[in-house]
Amino acid sequence: MSVRAAPSPAQLATVSVLQFLLNLSDRQAAEAVRCRIDFKYALALELDDPGFHHSRLSDFCERVAEDDRADRLLDLTPAHLKEAGLVRKRTTQRNHSTHVLASVRSSTRPTLVTEAVRAALEELADTDPHLLADLVDEE
Template sequence: MQIARASNPGGTTAMWVRDRLDGLWCDEDFAGCYPRDGRPGISPAQLATVCVLQFLFGLSYRQAAEAVRCRIDFKYALAMELDDPGFHHTVLTDFRERLAQDDRADRLLDLSLARLKEA
């Protein structure tokens, strides 16, 4: 993470997201989205953060996945190691489809708003 700060001393929008919103979600908040017989390969809390970054930067799924793979500030925002290969863009599509089921997205938003009020 020192590399991200050294290369962007003033920070970036992606770095701001982590600095201000880190801990807003945890993987357990998404437990109902995944089967009980296994844990998802990619942290759902990280995927939620990618969705926020995707919205902020107006990125497609493919562009967001590429940014996670290539941009130091995105890796910082997701607390990923620099050599982390990221994920295929279809992972974001699958994640959003899971959130769209039932009222999962609304519950996640309510939880996020409650945590922001507490902070």
């Protein structure tokens, strides 16, 4: 019997974003990883990958919520976007983390991660509306 490696934080973050976008529970999102080709493609998994237990998602979200990690992630986002060449280096970038975090604090922990990623994607879309055009469709 082979032991499956734990999903990476990047994979769990991606599942969290998809979970938010599709309004899925942790169980539904984990099932989608096991059964849906689009999820497997987004996560760069083999078609026969068995996925992971749904509790991994809530564990991941709890870890991100600890010690203001979500705050730090939002604070680091503009710098990493500049390094990747996704935003201009000589302009001021704002991540609007204050209002995002204020509205999220009353949410459940799993929502915290999806809101942080959503805010980063919205900032990207505001900076360059065409940047995400190839990644998402109108719906």
